[in-house]
Amino acid sequence: MQKNPIIPFILIMAFGIGLIFFMSIDGVGNKAELAATEEGAENGGGEASAGEFDPEALAQGKCIGCHGNSYEGTGAAPALVGTALSEDEVKDVLANGKGIMPPGLVPAENLDAMAAWVKSLE
Structure with missing residues (x-):
């Protein structure tokens, strides 16, 4: 059988x-x-739970794809760690874009905090 x-x-x-x-x-x-x-993912992770802007969370959501996990730069995207740009130049790049970086990834009201965070990377 x-x-x-x-x-x-x-x-x-x-x-x-x-x-x-x-x-x-x-x-x-x-x-x-x-x-x-x-809903939190749609905001790009840019806001902390208390409603305060968290630059590192925004960077984890939007920047590591081009600049790398440790922000050391990859290919055409320059390193964010130890950048030679001034804080005002960083704000200008964040607001207007430069090269392959698109403008407007950071909300205008958070440009100062994001630029200060980028300059704090060592």
Whole structure:
């Protein structure tokens, strides 16, 4: 007597469908928590939970893609660590862009704090 080889595949499929079903129920139950997480991600992580601007959080969300994880520079993006630019020049680059860097990555009201943070990198 031969066993039917399709039975294990049907059992695995049924298990997978059940797993997806229960995971989606868990997602519906955590809808408010997920919405709060997504809202924070849309802001680029630029704001701390107390509503204060956090330059490092913004840099982690928007700058490391080009400047690298340790801000040492990669390819065409220069190093932020030990930059030779003055704080005013850094603010100008943040506001208007330069080379491959697009303008407006930092909100205008936070330019001073972001430029000071960039200059503080050693």
